[in-house]
Amino acid sequence: xxxxxxxxxxxxxxxRSGLLAVCLSTLRxxxxxxxxxxxxxxxxxxxxxxxxxxxxxxxxxxxxxxRTAGPGVxxxxxxxxxxxxxxSLFRDDYEDGSLDQWLLIPQPLFVLVLVRVLCHWCLxxxxxxxxxxxxxxxxxxxxxQIGVLCLTLLLGTPVLSLVGSMGAALTVGLGxxxxxxxxxxxxxxxxxxxxxxxxxxxxxxxxxxxxxxMLLGALLALAVTLAPLASAGALRISASQG
Amino acid sequence: MSELLLQTRGLGCERDERxxxxxxxxxxxxxxxxxxxxxxxxGKTTLLRILCxxxxxxxxxxYWRGQPLASVRESFLANLLYLGHNPGVxxxxxxxENLSAAVGAQxxxxxxxxxxxxxxxxxxxxxxxPCRHLSAGQRRRVALAxxxxxxxxxxxLDEPFTALDREGVASLExxxxxxxxxGGAVVLTTHHRLTLPGLEQWHLGAGETRHESP
Numbered sequence: 001x002x003x004x005x006x007x008x009x010x011x012x013x014x015x016r017s018g019l020l021a022v023c024l025s026t027l028r029x030x031x032x033x034x035x036x037x038x039x040x041x042x043x044x045x046x047x048x049x050x051x052x053x054x055x056x057x058x059x060x061x062x063x064x065x066x067r068t069a070g071p072g073v074x075x076x077x078x079x080x081x082x083x084x085x086x087x088s089l090f091r092d093d094y095e096d097g098s099l100d101q102w103l104l105i106p107q108p109l110f111v112l113v114l115v116r117v118l119c120h121w122c123l124x125x126x127x128x129x130x131x132x133x134x135x136x137x138x139x140x141x142x143x144x145q146i147g148v149l150c151l152t153l154l155l156g157t158p159v160l161s162l163v164g165s166m167g168a169a170l171t172v173g174l175g176x177x178x179x180x181x182x183x184x185x186x187x188x189x190x191x192x193x194x195x196x197x198x199x200x201x202x203x204x205x206x207x208x209x210x211x212x213x214m215l216l217g218a219l220l221a222l223a224v225t226l227a228p229l230a231s232a233g234a235l236r237i238s239a240s241q242g
Numbered sequence: 243m244s245e246l247l248l249q250t251r252g253l254g255c256e257r258d259e260r261x262x263x264x265x266x267x268x269x270x271x272x273x274x275x276x277x278x279x280x281x282x283x284x285g286k287t288t289l290l291r292i293l294c295x296x297x298x299x300x301x302x303x304x305y306w307r308g309q310p311l312a313s314v315r316e317s318f319l320a321n322l323l324y325l326g327h328n329p330g331v332x333x334x335x336x337x338x339e340n341l342s343a344a345v346g347a348q349x350x351x352x353x354x355x356x357x358x359x360x361x362x363x364x365x366x367x368x369x370x371x372p373c374r375h376l377s378a379g380q381r382r383r384v385a386l387a388x389x390x391x392x393x394x395x396x397x398x399l400d401e402p403f404t405a406l407d408r409e410g411v412a413s414l415e416x417x418x419x420x421x422x423x424x425g426g427a428v429v430l431t432t433h434h435r436l437t438l439p440g441l442e443q444w445h446l447g448a449g450e451t452r453h454e455s456p
Contacts, residue, residue, distance in 0.1 A: 005417060008425040009272075009391040015320040016349035025346035029332075029339070036334035036372075097328025101294055104345045106319040156353075240291075240298045 015106040022107045023115050030119040033092070040088050041124050044081035048128050051077040063140045071149055072140030073202035075156075078128050081188055082157060083182060085124040088163040089116070090172045090235065099172070103239050110228040112171045113165060113235070117228070120198035121161045129153045148203040152196035155216040163188045169234035173241045192219060244271040245319075246307065247396055247427055248293060253302035255288055262288055263446050264301070272395060275422045276429045280446035286431040287327065289446065290400050293429065294324045320348075323394040327401040329385035333374035337365055337384045340373060345391050359390040364410065378405040380434055389417065397421065399430040 007091060017025075034041060056066055093099040103109065107155050132153055136146035167185040199212035247270050254264030262285030270276060278286045291297035293304070295318070297343050304311040306318040307359065331340050335447055338356050345351045360369050363383040382405045389397070411434060418428050419438050 005390060005420065005424075007391055007393045009395050009421070009424050011395050012320045012393075013317050015316060021350065024345055025343060028346075029335070029343035032339060032343075033332055033334055037377055092332065095328070096332055097326045097330035098332060100291075100324065100326050100328075101330045103296055104319055104322065104324055105319075106316045169272070213380060236298060239296050 014201055017107075019107045021110060022105060023111060026102075026112050026115050027119060030116055031123070034119065034123045037092075038087075040085065041127070044085040045127050045131065046122055047084055048077050048081040049131065049135065051080070053138065056138070066139045067141060067147055067204075070136060070141045071145070071204075072197050073139065074132060074135055074149065075152070075193055075197050075200075078132070078153060078157065078190055078197065079160060079193060081128055082125055082160045083164060083185065085120070086161070086168050086185075087178045088180060089120055089168040090238075093167075094172045094238070098237065100239060103236060109232040109235065113169075113228040113231045114224070117161050117165045117231075120165075121158055125157045125161060129157065142204075145200055145203050149200050151213065152199050152216060154191045155220055156196045158220050159192050159216070159223045160189060162223040165226055165231045169231040169238060171238075172235070173238040192216065195219070215229075244273045246271055249305040249308075250293070251303045253289075253292065253300060253304070253361060255285060255292060255297070255300045257288065259283070265296070266302070268444060270427050270429060272425050272427050273422050274387065274388045274427050274442060275418060276444060277436060278429065278431045278446060279443045284446040286446060287400055289444075290324075290398050290429065290431065291326075294322060294398055295319070296324075321394050322396050322398065323388065323392045324383055324398045325388070325400065325402060327404065329381050330379045331373050331384050334372060336370045336372055337376070337380075337387075338369045340384055344385075344388055349391075351391060355391060356387075359387040360384070362390045363387040379407060379410065382404070383410065384408055386414065392411050395426055397426060397428045397430075399428065401431055401433075403432050403434045 052074055055069065059065070061068070090099060091104065096219050102112065105112065115136065129150060132150055133146050136149055164181070167181045170184065171178075171181045195212045195215045199209040199216070202212060204211040249269045250266055252264075255262045255265040262365050266289075278289060280286050288297055292300050295304075295315065306314050311318055318453065330344065332343075335343070337360055341359060342353060344352055345356065357369050360366070363381065363386050365380060365387070368376065368380060373384060376384070379406045382402075382425055386402065402414060406414065415436065415438060418430070422440065
């Protein structure tokens with residue numbers, strides 16, 4: 001280290017980078033960190049597969065039972081797998097001090113939160129949805145129903161990630177926040193679970209399932225617009241405790 | 243010509259039902275070096291976090307160049323560099339990746355500039371080593387490399403000397419002195435003995451606050 005610093009002191013009226021550049025830089029870092037910590041991505045996936053495949057062994061391997069229980073089992077397993085992956089959303093950054101740097105970025109924090117949740121969903125949750133059809137076949141679900149199941153997962157799991165980010169932001173400063181996170185977030189997950197499994201059940205009975213899908217879409221729109229704001233506020237509160 | 247950058251009026255903070263400090267009227271001018279002193283638990287870190295806007299629970303007002311801080315937050319943050327006592331270095335990323343992410347969130351930066359900054363901070367040859375394999379002092383140097391690329395007029399540094407070797411401490415001291423001469427303002431905490439010319443001290447502790455000018 002030398003005393004000489006080539007960068008001159010300069011007062012600025014506005015930030016040097018635009019919102020898009022900052023988002024891209026955040027996205028790049030988040031992707032790198034998540035790919036390097038691959039075990040955090042594989043864990044929920046393995047959990048998801050194990051829970052679903054233990055069901056036929058533990059309860060009953062009969063086709064009629066599996067077909068009725070299938071959508072519910074897959075959805076509950078996916079929901080818990082998402083919950084499992086959420087604790088790490090802000091935890092490392094809080095512990096190594098990067099979260100403070102994040103809060104000091106001049107651009108709106110909720111946009112950065114949205115970027116991070118999107119990145120988390122793509123890397124940790126999307127693989128679950130890719131695997132879901134296979135597990136659906138294992139549960140003897142007919143192809144039509146599997147399609148509806150994947151659709152509900154595509155619409156529903158982003159809501160789980162977004163709502164979960166609020167809980168993760170609130171509990172990031174607490175030791176052992178995992179338990180509290182589940183307690184805070186699970187009640188908010190119930191409507192998603194009800195509408196999603198409702199849609200697959202309706203498809204199984206040959207009824208129209210579009211109302212449930214529309215409700216899931218409405219929940220997603222609500223979560224995309226409000227959850228990042230709430231998470232950003234919660235992160236500021238958590239940082240104030242640190 | 244020194245310009246008033248940051249100012250507090252009647253600043254107070256209570257934590258866990260204990261008054262850390264109250265009624266602080268402080269001002270940070272350009273070309274000044276300020277050291278916050280006080281025993282452990284006196285609220286030095288909390289004070290620095292309040293000054294950056296990270297800690298939201300306080301009494302009193304903060305002003306950036308004469309305007310209430312909350313109303314000019316964006317331009318304030320564009321002029322601030324804060325290094326906390328946790329260096330903000332992710333263990334899974336390499337030194338270059340950490341630096342380019344930290345700087346890239348504030349300003350456009352190239353890989354070449356990041357590598358130069360790391361060489362400057364004494365990490366030549368460690369640019370592509372994941373930070374989990376670096377020592378505490380080396381991680382501190384990754385964070386300090388941001389100083390090389392920063393044109394921000396206000397630096398707030400919480401324990402920047404922690405884990406640095408003797409040579410590192412000496413050159414960081416020289417850097418800070420040069421920075422103040424070049425028109426920057428530095429507010430820092432440290433338990434090291436500092437021998438900087440023109441050092442101003444804010445003393446926190448046991449409910450009383452002293453203000454010493456050079």
